[in-house]
Amino acid sequence: MIRHLTYLTYFFFCFVLQAQETDRDLLAIKSRLDSIDHYEASISLDILASFIKMPTKYASMTYEKDQPVSFTSDNFILIPKRGLDFTLTQLFQYPFITLDRGIEKRGDKPLKVLNIIPEDDQAEYTIAKILLDTTNRRIVESEINTRNEGSFKLQLYYNTRQSALPDRVEITFELQKLRLPFNFFGKDTQIDRQELRSLDEKKGTIILRLTDYIISRTGEKR
Amino acid sequence: MRALIWAELYKLYRQPRTYYALGAIVLMEVVILFSAYYQGSALIDVLMSTLKQSFYFKGDLLNGNLLVYVILNTIWFHLPLLLMIIVSGLLTSEYKDGTLRSIFVQPVSKSKFVLSKYFVAMLFTMVAIFFLMLTAFGLSYTIFGRGDLIVYLDTLNFFENNDAMWRLFWAYLSGTVTMMFYSVMSLTIAIFFRDTTITWILATFFLILSNLMLRVDFGTSLWGKLLYVKLGESWQHFFYYDINWQEIVLNNTILLGYTAIVMGFGILVFKHRDIA
Numbered sequence: 001m002i003r004h005l006t007y008l009t010y011f012f013f014c015f016v017l018q019a020q021e022t023d024r025d026l027l028a029i030k031s032r033l034d035s036i037d038h039y040e041a042s043i044s045l046d047i048l049a050s051f052i053k054m055p056t057k058y059a060s061m062t063y064e065k066d067q068p069v070s071f072t073s074d075n076f077i078l079i080p081k082r083g084l085d086f087t088l089t090q091l092f093q094y095p096f097i098t099l100d101r102g103i104e105k106r107g108d109k110p111l112k113v114l115n116i117i118p119e120d121d122q123a124e125y126t127i128a129k130i131l132l133d134t135t136n137r138r139i140v141e142s143e144i145n146t147r148n149e150g151s152f153k154l155q156l157y158y159n160t161r162q163s164a165l166p167d168r169v170e171i172t173f174e175l176q177k178l179r180l181p182f183n184f185f186g187k188d189t190q191i192d193r194q195e196l197r198s199l200d201e202k203k204g205t206i207i208l209r210l211t212d213y214i215i216s217r218t219g220e221k222r
Numbered sequence: 223m224r225a226l227i228w229a230e231l232y233k234l235y236r237q238p239r240t241y242y243a244l245g246a247i248v249l250m251e252v253v254i255l256f257s258a259y260y261q262g263s264a265l266i267d268v269l270m271s272t273l274k275q276s277f278y279f280k281g282d283l284l285n286g287n288l289l290v291y292v293i294l295n296t297i298w299f300h301l302p303l304l305l306m307i308i309v310s311g312l313l314t315s316e317y318k319d320g321t322l323r324s325i326f327v328q329p330v331s332k333s334k335f336v337l338s339k340y341f342v343a344m345l346f347t348m349v350a351i352f353f354l355m356l357t358a359f360g361l362s363y364t365i366f367g368r369g370d371l372i373v374y375l376d377t378l379n380f381f382e383n384n385d386a387m388w389r390l391f392w393a394y395l396s397g398t399v400t401m402m403f404y405s406v407m408s409l410t411i412a413i414f415f416r417d418t419t420i421t422w423i424l425a426t427f428f429l430i431l432s433n434l435m436l437r438v439d440f441g442t443s444l445w446g447k448l449l450y451v452k453l454g455e456s457w458q459h460f461f462y463y464d465i466n467w468q469e470i471v472l473n474n475t476i477l478l479g480y481t482a483i484v485m486g487f488g489i490l491v492f493k494h495r496d497i498a
Contacts, residue, residue: 052273053463054380059280075382076281076370078273173276204276 023098023114025134032137032164033087037065038216039165045077049204054078061210063087080206082152083171088139091128094120104131111140124148136161150174165215169208226330226338230312234346239311243304247354250300251361254293258284259365266372273378285369286362287386291461293358294393298400298457299433305350305401306408306425309343313409314418322497336492340409340485347405348398355394373461381461389465393457399474400454403481404429410488413495453477 045057059073061084069084071077085091101113111131118125124146131141138158145151152173156166234240262284270279313336316322325335371386373379381389408425415421432451440446456473459466 050377052378052380055382055385071280073280076279076283076380078277079280081276081278 022096023100023112025112025132025137026098026114026116026130029132029137029139030088030092035217036063036087036164036215039063040212040214041165041210042212043071044209044211045079046207046209047078047204048207049202051202052204065089080171080173080208082144082146082149082173083154083169083206084208086156086165086169088142090124091116091130091142091144094118094123096123101129106131106140109133138164165210165213167210169210171206171208172203173206174203223334223338226335227341230338230342231345234308234312234342237311237315239308240346243308243350244353246304247297247301247350248357250297251293251354251357254296255289255361255365258289258292262288282367282369283372284366285371286359286364286366287369287371287381287383287390289362289366290358290390291371291373291386293354293362294390294397294457297354298397299429301350301354302401302404302429303426305347305405306429307422309346309405310408310412310421310425311418312339312343313412314416314421317412317416318418326497332493333489336413336489340406340488343405343409344402347401351394351398351401355391359390375458375461377463379461379463389460393460396457396460396470396474399477399481400457403450403454403477403484404432406481406485406488410484410491413488413492448476450477450480453480 040060040062043059043061045059047054057073057075057077059071059077059079062070062072063086065087066089071079096116096118099115099117101115103110104113105111112134114130114132116128116130126145126147128142128144130139130143132138133140136158138156140156140158142154142156143151144154152171154172155170157168157170159167266283270283273279316325326332368383370383371381371389373381407428408421411424411428412421415424432454435449436451436455440449440452446452453473453476456470456477459470459473
C-alpha cells in the first residue's frame with residue numbers, strides 16, 4: 001500500500017512539473033522587449049557607496065539585439081557588469097520555467113511575483129525573482145542569483161505608462177574585499193586598517209538615469 | 223635691506239649647487255615617471271581589482287594627473303632634503319669662506335642680514351616648488367595625457383580632470399608652506415652649528431625624525447593636531463572628496479606661525495653671537 005502511494009505521489013509531482021507553463025504575463029512582456037532591435041540613450045551614472053566617492057558620470061549607451069550593450073564617454077566611467085540588460089536577453093536566453101509566487105505591493109501598486117528557473121545548465125543564473133507590472137506590461141524589479149558572481153537586485157522606474165524601457169534603474173551591488181597597494185597611490189601613514197577590514201563585503205547602489213531614448217523596434221512605439 | 227636681498231639672490235644664482243638641486247628634482251621626476259610607465263598599469267589593476275567584480279572600466283586611470291599626484295607623494299621627503307642642503311649652504315658657506323667678517327666690517331645690520339637670508343631661503347623654496355610643479359605637470363601630461371584622478375584616502379576617490387588639476391595645484395601651494403618651514407629650520411640649524419657637514423647631518427636627522435613622527439598615530443589629541451609634521455600634511459586634505467578648507471587654512475596658518483617663531487629664534491641667536 002505504502003509503495004503504491006509512493007509511486008502515486010511520484011507520478012503526481014512528475015505530472016505537475018511537466019504541466020508547468022511559462023507565465024502569460026511574462027511572455028507578453030518578453031514579446032514586447034523582444035520587439036526592440038536597437039536603442040540608444042544618454043545615461044548619467046551615480047554610485048552610492050560608502051567606499052567610493054565619484055562625481056556623476058555621463059555616457060552614451062547603445063544596444064543592438066543579440067549584442068552586448070556598448071558605451072561611449074569622454075571621461076573615465078565605471079560600467080556595472082550586471083543590470084544593463086534591460087531587455088532581459090540573458091534571462092530568456094535558455095529555456096526556463098516560471099513559478100507564480102503571488103502578489104507583492106510596492107507602494108500602492110500590486111505586482112505579480114514570479115520565480116524564473118533556467119532549465120539549461122549553461123544559463124548564467126540559477127534563479128531569478130521578478131516583479132511584473134501586468135497592467136503596463138513591464139518588469140519593475142528583479143533579483144537575480146548568478147552562478148559565479150553572487151546576486152544583484154534591480155529596480156526599474158518608468159516616467160510614462162507606455163515606456164517599455166526604464167528611465168531610471170537602481171542596481172544594488174556587493175563588493176567582497178577592498179585590496180589596495182598602500183605605498184603608491186595614497187597616504188601610507190594614516191591608514192586605519194581596522195576600518196579597512198570593516199570594508200569587507202560592502203553594499204552599494206548604482207543609479208542610472210536614461211534620457212533621449214532612440215528606439216527601433218519591429219512592433220509598438222515607445 | 224633690498225640690497226642685501228639682491229646680494230643673496232645673486233649668490234644663490236651664482237652657486238652651481240642651486241642648479242644641481244633643480245636638476246635633481248627633474249631627475250627624480252623622470253625616475254618616477256619611468257617606473258610608473260612600466261609598473262603603473264599593474265598597480266592600477268591591483269587597486270581596481272575589487273571593483274572589477276562589479277564593474278567594467280572605460281577610460282584610462284594611468285594618466286598625467288595620477289602621475290603628478292604620485293610625484294607629489296614621493297618627492298615630499300626628498301625635496302626638503304635638497305632644499306635644506308641648498309638653504310643651509312647660504313650661511314654655512316659664508317662661515318666656511320670667512321666672508322661674514324668682511325661683510326660686517328661694513329655698516330650692515332646683523333638682523334637685516336640674516337633676515338635677508340631667510341627671505342631668500344623662502345623665495346628659493348617657492349621657486350623650487352613652482353619648478354617642480356611646472357615640470358611635474360609638463361612631463362606627466364606630455365607622456366601620459368590627462369584624465370580622472372583616483373586616490374585612496376579612507377575611500378576610493380575619483381576626481382574629474384579639471385577638478386583634479388585644481389586640487390593638485392592647491393596641494394602644491396599648501397606644500398610650499400611645509401617646505402618653507404623645513405628651509406627656515408635648516409637655516410636656523412646653520413646659525414647654531416655653522417659647520418656645513420654638521421648642519422647637513424642635523425638637517426637630515428631632523429627630516430628623518432619628522433618622517434618617523436609622521437608615522438606615529440597621535441589620534442585626535444592636541445599633540446596630533448599641533449605637531450608640525452601633522453600640520454605639514456595639510457596638502458593631502460585636498461584629495462579627500464570634500465575639502466575641509468577651514469582645517470587646511472588653520473593648519474597652514476599655524477605652520478606659518480611656527481616658521482616665524484623658528485626664524486625669530488634664529489635671528490635672535492645670530493644677532494647676539496660673535497662672528498667667529
